Amino acid sequence: MSLDNLPDGLLLEILLHLPLQSVFQCKCLSNRWCSLISTPYFTHRYVSHLHTNLQPFTLLFECKDDQSITRVLATNSDEPELKSLAAYVHRQSEHLWLEASCNDLLLWRSKDDGESSPMSVYYVINPITRQCMALPPITLPYHRSWIQAGQFRVYIVSSNTREWSESKVLCQEGFELTHFALCAVPYKSLLFWCSNSGRLLGIDPYNTRCCRSFEQPIGWELDKETDCFGVCRGYLRICQISMFYTRFSSILRIWELKDYDNEGGGKWYLEHEVSVNQLVSKKSPWLNEHVQQKYPLPLVLAFHPNDGDILYLAIELKVLLCNLRSKTVEVFCDIPHDPDTWNDKCNIINFVLPSWPTPIPFAPLQNGA
Numbered sequence: 082m083s084l085d086n087l088p089d090g091l092l093l094e095i096l097l098h099l100p101l102q103s104v105f106q107c108k109c110l111s112n113r114w115c116s117l118i119s120t121p122y123f124t125h126r127y128v129s130h131l132h133t134n135l136q137p138f139t140l141l142f143e144c145k146d147d148q149s150i151t152r153v154l155a156t157n158s159d160e161p162e163l164k165s166l167a168a169y170v171h172r173q174s175e176h177l178w179l180e181a182s183c184n185d186l187l188l189w190r191s192k193d194d195g196e197s198s199p200m201s202v203y204y205v206i207n208p209i210t211r212q213c214m215a216l217p218p219i220t221l222p223y224h225r226s227w228i229q230a231g232q233f234r235v236y237i238v239s240s241n242t243r244e245w246s247e248s249k250v251l252c253q254e255g256f257e258l259t260h261f262a263l264c265a266v267p268y269k270s271l272l273f274w275c276s277n278s279g280r281l282l283g284i285d286p287y288n289t290r291c292c293r294s295f296e297q298p299i300g301w302e303l304d305k306e307t308d309c310f311g312v313c314r315g316y317l318r319i320c321q322i323s324m325f326y327t328r329f330s331s332i333l334r335i336w337e338l339k340d341y342d343n344e345g346g347g348k349w350y351l352e353h354e355v356s357v358n359q360l361v362s363k364k365s366p367w368l369n370e371h372v373q374q375k376y377p378l379p380l381v382l383a384f385h386p387n388d389g390d391i392l393y394l395a396i397e398l399k400v401l402l403c404n405l406r407s408k409t410v411e412v413f414c415d416i417p418h419d420p421d422t423w424n425d426k427c428n429i430i431n432f433v434l435p436s437w438p439t440p441i442p443f444a445p446l447q448n449g450a
Contacts, residue, residue: 089117097127101438102165105210124437138386139163140400141170141430142416143179150175155393155400155414166432169208170249177204181264182430183211186439203238210438219245233258236284248289252282265428266310268317269341275310278303279319281338298336298349309381309392311431313337318384319349320392322357331357331379335392335405352389353405360403360410368410371396386433 087095096104104127108115117123137155154167156309168390170179173189180203181188191202203216216238235248256276265272271283271293279297297303302323308318317338322331335353340346361367382400385391390406394412402413 085111085113093117093123093126096123101434102209105438122373129439136387136433136435137163138431138433139166140383141179141182141432142427143430144266144427145175145178146366150178150181151415153414155416163434166208179428179430181268182432184433184435184439187430187432188440193231205246205441207441208437208442209434212441212443214240217243217245231256235284235289237289248284250282250284250289250292253280256280256282265310266317269343273310273317275307275319277306279307279321281310281317293345295347296350297337298351300334300351301336309384311384313384313386314389317341318352320381320384322379322381333357333381333392333405335384337389355405355408359408361408362410362412368396368412382429383431386431 092114096114098106099107104118108118114375137156139154142151142153142155144151152170152173154163154170156163176191177189178191179187180190185207186206187206189204189206191204200218200220202218204213205216206213219236219238221236231254232249232251235246236245237252238245251288253276257278258274260277265274267273268283271285273281273283273293275281279301281293281295283293285291298319301321305321305323307319308322309318313317319337319338320335322333324331333353333355336349337352338347338389339350379401380395382393382395384395390404392403392405394401394403394410395416398416400413400416401410403410
């Protein structure tokens with residue numbers, strides 16, 4: 082019996098066990114297969130089948146200099162979709178700059194280094210399904226700068242009208258965005274930004290007059306900056322590394338926002354408090370000296386989206402996987418640029434592979450993109 086003669090039920094069971102990218106490739110084999118895979122029933126079954134598996138994810142590094150752009154994926158996963166993502170990212174033009182991500186969607190911007198032409202064109206791309214949507218060009222009236230102000234501007238494009246709108250968002254006095262806060266963190270239908278003082282500001286993209294704010298956690302050191310802000314296990318998290326000179330050791334703390342609701346509720350809980358000197362490497366003894374002596378203030382890259390005990394750090398040309406529960410740190414992968422030299426020309430993006438890809442209005446990517 083050939084595959085063409087298989088009953089729909091049996092064919093469906095076979096397709097359920099294929100990797101996500103292979104499923105989408107199968108849609109191109111026949112109209113029957115495409116129709117079967119496109120049904121809500123198949124999507125529900127496929128997501129339920131993968132429900133017990135953790136979502137694979139990777140960190141995307143992009144660094145540019147006067148000559149070229151270097152893009153690297155930091156992952157130890159064997160997921161075929163992530164391997165495909167690596168090939169896709171490396172093929173992208175050097176005229177595109179990776180701006181942000183949301184789960185499996187990437188936001189790219191066409192590079193524009195000219196002073197007389199501030200026009201920018203953005204693209205929303207799903208590299209797994211190869212779906213792409215070009216956003217209308219927008220002229221930004223200013224270049225990036227860091228100031229303390231009582232308000233900031235937010236530009237939002239509507240997927241329905243395909244038009245940009247500008248909103249002015251009021252913020253608390255002294256609210257200064259962190260160096261990594263240009264990319265908002267989506268959470269519970271709001272977009273959140275973090276300040277250097279550990280305060281959060283969230284806005285509703287459909288109604289920018291609707292805002293939420295949270296003060297910094299108890300125990301936050303006001304003279305130290307925010308080191309990381311993101312989502313882990315469905316909760317907002319914030320991290321700060323502070324220096325206690327009397328102990329000659331950095332203290333790493335992570336707080337998690339719980340009891341969040343639409344009525345204004347939400348409270349910070351301290352999840353981890355670890356002295357950097359306590360972190361040891363069992364596989365790479367040379368790391369112990371680097372972590373404890375040469376680099377008392379490691380760079381925090383990201384939270385693990387699924388494991389609340391895992392944090393990603395950077396030292397020299399290495400990404401480190403830090404387990405805060407076992408107080409261990411190991412080399413995760415290499416990176417091409419020393420974190421000590423990073424500036425606004427380097428970007429770190431989380432890419433989380435969901436059980437089912439996020440659909441977007443699209444035209445297939447051209448020229449093998």
